Amino acid sequence: MIQTQPGRTNPKDFLIAFLMAIAFLIRLPTDACAGLDGNRTQVREDAQKLGLVPVSTSANNGYTSVTLSLPPGSPLSQNGLKTLTVREFLDASGQVFAVAWEGSLPPDLSVLLGRHFKSLPAQNHSPDRHHLFIHTQNMELRVIGTSRFRAGRAWIPSRLPPGFTLSEIRVRTP
Amino acid sequence: MSLFYLRKKSSSLFLILTFLPLYGCGGGSSHHNPSNNQMVVYQSSQGSVNTPMVTLTVCVPNTTTCEDVPNILVDLGSTGLRLSHTLSISSQLPQESENGGAITECYLFVSGYNYGPVVTATVTLGNQPVTVPVQISNSALSAPSSCTQKGPSAPFEPAINGILGVLFPQDDTLDGLYYEGGSGPTTVSTSLVVQNPVFQMPSPENNGVLLSGFGTVSQTQGAPTVSGLITFGTGGTSGLTQLDTNTEGYITARYNNSNLTAFFDSGSNGWFIDNSSIPPCPSTSSFAGFFCGSATNQSATLTGTTGSSVTLTFSIESAKTLFATGNQDFSSLGGPFSGYFDAGFPAFLYGYTIGVGWDPNTVNSTNVGYFLYGN
Numbered sequence: 001m002i003q004t005q006p007g008r009t010n011p012k013d014f015l016i017a018f019l020m021a022i023a024f025l026i027r028l029p030t031d032a033c034a035g036l037d038g039n040r041t042q043v044r045e046d047a048q049k050l051g052l053v054p055v056s057t058s059a060n061n062g063y064t065s066v067t068l069s070l071p072p073g074s075p076l077s078q079n080g081l082k083t084l085t086v087r088e089f090l091d092a093s094g095q096v097f098a099v100a101w102e103g104s105l106p107p108d109l110s111v112l113l114g115r116h117f118k119s120l121p122a123q124n125h126s127p128d129r130h131h132l133f134i135h136t137q138n139m140e141l142r143v144i145g146t147s148r149f150r151a152g153r154a155w156i157p158s159r160l161p162p163g164f165t166l167s168e169i170r171v172r173t174p
Numbered sequence: 175m176s177l178f179y180l181r182k183k184s185s186s187l188f189l190i191l192t193f194l195p196l197y198g199c200g201g202g203s204s205h206h207n208p209s210n211n212q213m214v215v216y217q218s219s220q221g222s223v224n225t226p227m228v229t230l231t232v233c234v235p236n237t238t239t240c241e242d243v244p245n246i247l248v249d250l251g252s253t254g255l256r257l258s259h260t261l262s263i264s265s266q267l268p269q270e271s272e273n274g275g276a277i278t279e280c281y282l283f284v285s286g287y288n289y290g291p292v293v294t295a296t297v298t299l300g301n302q303p304v305t306v307p308v309q310i311s312n313s314a315l316s317a318p319s320s321c322t323q324k325g326p327s328a329p330f331e332p333a334i335n336g337i338l339g340v341l342f343p344q345d346d347t348l349d350g351l352y353y354e355g356g357s358g359p360t361t362v363s364t365s366l367v368v369q370n371p372v373f374q375m376p377s378p379e380n381n382g383v384l385l386s387g388f389g390t391v392s393q394t395q396g397a398p399t400v401s402g403l404i405t406f407g408t409g410g411t412s413g414l415t416q417l418d419t420n421t422e423g424y425i426t427a428r429y430n431n432s433n434l435t436a437f438f439d440s441g442s443n444g445w446f447i448d449n450s451s452i453p454p455c456p457s458t459s460s461f462a463g464f465f466c467g468s469a470t471n472q473s474a475t476l477t478g479t480t481g482s483s484v485t486l487t488f489s490i491e492s493a494k495t496l497f498a499t500g501n502q503d504f505s506s507l508g509g510p511f512s513g514y515f516d517a518g519f520p521a522f523l524y525g526y527t528i529g530v531g532w533d534p535n536t537v538n539s540t541n542v543g544y545f546l547y548g549n
Contacts, residue, residue, distance in 0.1 A: 130439055130518075
């Protein structure tokens with residue numbers, strides 16, 4: 001970002017800062033709604049926030065999916081020891097209705113769940129440390145795994161395309 | 175949340191006292207006489223089902239200030255010892271620091287995060303005291319945003335006082351987010367990182383653990399309680415099959431004509447498996463996450479990366495039916511998860527020994543270990 005110091009602002013810096021502030025304000029609402037309920041452009045933004053890159057897109061019956069993965073040499077991968085793959089599912093109108101992820105690197109759920117992140121309970125009191133089962137009014141969230149590897153999926157039940165089965169919400173095809 | 179079941183403490187104690195002497199095959203605690211490298215593992219008395227616990231003596235290093243801490247979860251699915259901030263010993267353990275800043279950690283369980291200071295403690299495993307970095311989970315602290323963005327907080331209280339994570343490798347560098355003086359995430363020195371205390375045991379007890387002796391628990395109704403043993407060191411493994419894991423600690427399962435990602439995990443309270451033909455409990459019910467239908471004579475073949483395999487036979491019974499018994503340990507409690515085969519604590523209730531192990535000389539560079547299964 002641009003550093004502005006009192007007494008040293010020149011007109012060019014000011015103009016750039018002003019334009020960036022405008023751009024930031026325009027971006028703000030879209031940022032808050034990426035992940036679930038996001039659109040195709042926002043999937044790319046999600047990838048950036050998570051340190052991932054889109055690696056493939058597939059068209060299925062009534063939906064398309066975009067797979068995001070750690071780029072080769074990413075510092076997040078810690079020389080290949082850490083993995084993360086995300087798949088976002090978009091309906092015919094281009095909106096994300098489900099996400100799946102898998103790997104040893106836990107993703108920011110605040111990115112993947114988008115505006116639904118706020119509906120998570122602040123505390124989960126389940127003594128089962130290796131599952132997360134959350135049902136909210138508009139979203140279902142499931143995660144399984146050990147601390148070394150985990151797989152998760154979240155979806156909006158009211159927005160599943162006709163004929164879609166929940167077992168399709170996964171990173172790798174069975 | 176939905177994946178556990180609390181009942182009144184007084185009634186569960188009453189059930190234990192009433193039924194234990196009459197119960198023939200549930201593995202009563204009186205049968206276990208632990209050797210020097212063993213400790214008794216018992217069902218939680220704090221209200222959650224299928225939860226194996228151990229009592230650890232935790233001391234301030236080089237002092238006689240100690241506390242016997244009951245209800246520490248024995249967990250094959252995480253690495254390192256973590257204690258609740260509610261224990262009186264927790265505030266007396268010396269804080270670790272580096273570069274002038276107190277070290278704190280955000281450790282991410284699947285169920286949520288635990289955030290708090292990293293301290294040093296001397297804990298006794300079997301009859302062996304070992305000194306290791308330990309995390310204090312303090313749900314009263316406000317965690318950094320890099321931690322809270324991962325999901326909900328998962329406090330230990332009220333169900334457990336701590337977690338003894340015995341999964342390899344030696345420390346949790348790969349799993350935890352570390353902070354110095356509140357800044358981070360950053361990298362801290364290896365010697366200061368939370369460690370699986372088993373690695374500090376003298377050889378040959380530093381190469382893994384076995385869980386055994388829980389008996390064979392009824393698949394139709396469960397047992398009021400169970401107890402068994404944790405053994406430090408996998409020395410007596412004749413008769414056990416070694417299933418090597420990949421670098422992320424899992425093996426594969428063949429179940430219901432599907433190939434699944436598999437692992438053994440004493441910290442999971444059910445069989446979480448890919449079987450869409452067994453009806454799940456409604457997601458709005460108190461049994462949400464479990465199966466509410468039953469299936470007998472189930473069979474799964476678990477295979478390690480080097481080809482050896484074992485076949486598990488088991489049943490699934492409706493969670494509603496099982497919880498109605500008032501029992502606390504169930505060999506047939508399970509739930510759906512497509513693509514996965516999590517052999518949780520119920521798998522330990524079929525009379526077999528299950529363990530996790532590693533080569534102490536290579537595991538920290540390879541991240542590869544193994545599960546053990548047999549009798």
